[in-house]
Amino acid sequence: MRYMMLVTADESVELGEEAGNAVTEAAIKWVAEMDGRGVRVQGNRLRATSDATTVRVRDGEVLLLDGPFAETKEQIAGYDIIECADLDEAIEVASKHPVAKYGAIEVRPFWD
Amino acid sequence: MAAGVAAEVAAAFRREWGSVVATLIRMTGDWDLAEECAQEAFAAALERWPRDGVPRRPGAWLTTTARNRALDRLRRMANEAAKLQEVAMLAYPDEPTGFPDERLRLIFTCCHPALPMEARVALTLRTLAGLTTGEIGRAFLVPEATMAKRLVRAKQKIRNAGIPYRVPPDHLLPERVPSVLAVLYLLFNEGYAASGGADLVRSALCAEAIRLARWLVGMMPDEPEAVGLLALMLLHDARRATRVDAAGDLVTLADQDRSRWDRALVDEGVALLESALRRGQPGPYQIQAAVAACHATARTAEETDWTEIAGLYGLLRQYLPSPVVELNRAVAVAEADGPAAGLALVEAVAESLRGYHLLPATRADLLRRLGRESEAEAAYVEALSLAPTEAERRYLAGRLRQVGGSRTSRAAS
Structure with missing residues (x-):
């Protein structure tokens, strides 16, 4: 089964250089492990929501908004597409992601 | 004759329903199909058993019948997905292996x-x-x-x-x-x-929970917490008949008629708890069962070992760090060391239990025992406004009248 892992975290929290480097290092290890297992199909980090543009069309008019679609504390910081046997494996994969320790990871199955 | 067979089908339903559904889900991977076909199998039993006699292995008969219904349905659907399901189903053995x-x-x-x-x-x-x-x-x-x-x-x-x-x-x-x-x-x-008796469906949940817990313990005898949970349920259930009086009012533990507690259930609960504790892997259910055992084995309310119970709640706190556990500990401490000691613990959790009716109810009781009657009265009023069930409200209203009454009579004298 294919799942989208939405890696979310509070953007306003500064990890600090040392902790930030540790997360990056752990993320590289995680990617290597999941690529090696053939679980990870594709993934990437996203730029901060200050670089986001939200697009809506209302009455035929394109409305733009500077920023993310929802003003919440936790924002999508990255994503990974994973191919797993079942939800238990997807949970195991997500729980090993370093951001799970301070942010949150939403695991959503693909439509088909 | 027919009534006898109907009773056999009803008994088979209680015994076999879960197995038939579980096996069908495994065979078909389809929860709705499994439920529908299990239902049809029991309907077929009602029709055929009176005529053909009850099969020697009712569970196997029901599973096979349900399986054949599922195959029929998949064949009738005759699309690609159904065909695949049918092929997968035929790969399963006809008879349930049972293990x-x-x-x-x-x-x-x-x-x-x-x-x-x-x-x-x-x-x-x-x-x-x-x-x-x-x-x-x-x-x-x-x-x-x-x-x-x-x-x-x-x-x-x-x-x-x-x-x-x-x-x-x-x-x-x-x-x-x-x-x-x-x-x-x-x-x-x-x-x-x-x-x-007011709500039989709801009270039947107790019996269902105990039945499932017994079965689970049989399946996982090495899980001391499962055994602890079964013990806890049995020890509570032993007191069921005495919890409410003839008028439907709640009877507190201290006032319950202990001679009407179900001794067989208490003995079974205590024996299960002891076997679980011997494994040396305590957990929240075993600890709660130990508390229930303290109550269930005390011959009178006065003989209750409150020091032990207070200690058990202290231990439970490590597994379930919740203010409700702390409130229970406060009640035990009040019994063991006096209401003032208990009240201090209650006040400490007051903030985090705001809106929970047992907080003011407990406070009221301790204040009353300390002779602080006007404060007790205010706390009973607050508890009364928060209590969720009619029986609890009646109990609290009774207490409130007592406190209010003694205050008024003292003022008059």
């Missing part, structure tokens, strides 16, 4: 932590225990349509999110067993909170 118990897969899937708690409870009752959607709705005081929607959504998530149909591997058991136990305990408590 490992198919229901174990079912309960772990129903109680998967990725499902909301209320859905876990509803699914367990529907698929494993065979209650109808209407019965489950009545038991949880929600309309049948709401309950039906809840069940549909849960089954959808199992399918769409890929929740596996299996007993979790050993390394996942420590995080999955508690979810199964929590569902059974919630079932039990829902039934226990129901007021006796």
Whole structure:
């Protein structure tokens, strides 16, 4: 089964250089492990929501908004597409992601 | 004759429903199809058993009948997906092997932590225990349509999110067993909170929870917490008949008629608890069962070992760090060391239990015993405004009259 892992975290929290480097290092290890297992199909980090543009069309008019679609504390910081046997494996994969320790990871199955 | 056979079908339903559904889900991978075909198999039994006699192995007969119904349906659908399902089904042996118990897969899937708690409870009752959607709705005081929607959504998530149909591997058991136990305990408590004869469907939940817990303990005898949970349920259930008086009013533990407690259940609960504790892996259910055992084995309310109970709640706090546990500890400390010591602990958790009726009810009781009657009266009034059931409100109103009454009479004298 294919799942989208939405890696979310509070953007306003500064990890600090040392902790930030540790997360990056752990993320590289995680990617290597999941690529090696053939679980990870594709993934990437996203730029901060200050670089986001939200697009809506209302009455035929394109409305733009500077920023993310929802003003919440936790924002999508990255994503990974994973191919797993079942939800238990997807949970195991997500729980090993370093951001799970301070942010949150939403695991959503693909439509088909 | 016919009535006898109908009773046999009813007994087979209680005994076999969960196994038939569990086996059919495994064969077809389709929860709705499994339920429908299981239902048809029992309907067929009602029709055929009076004529042909009760089969030697009713469970096998029911499973085979349900399986054949499923095959018929898949053949009639005659599309690609159905054909694949049919092929997969034919790969399964005709007769259920009986081991490992198919229901174990079912309960772990129903109680998967990725499902909301209320859905876990509803699914367990529907698929494993065979209650109808209407019965489950009545038991949880929600309309049948709401309950039906809840069940549909849960089954959808199992399918769409890929929740596996299996007993979790050993390394996942420590995080999955508690979810199964929590569902059974919630079932039990829902039934226990129901007021006796007033609502039979709700009180039947207790019996159902105990039945499932007994079965689970048989399946997982090495799980001391499962044994602890069964012991806890039995020790509570032993006191069931004395919790409410003839008028339907709550009777406190101290005032219950101990001669009417079910000794056989107490003995069984205590024996189970001891066997669990011998394994040296304590947990929240074993500790709560130990508290219940202290109460159940005290010959009189005065003989209750409150120091032991206070210690057990202190231990429980390490597993369940909740203000409710602390409130219970306060009650035990008040009995062991006096109401002032208990009141100090109650005040410490007051902030985090705002809105919970047992907080002012406990405060009121301790204040009354300390002779601080006007404060007690105010606390009873607050508790009365928060109490969720009629029986509790009647009890608190009675206490309030006592306090108010003694104050008035003293003022008059």
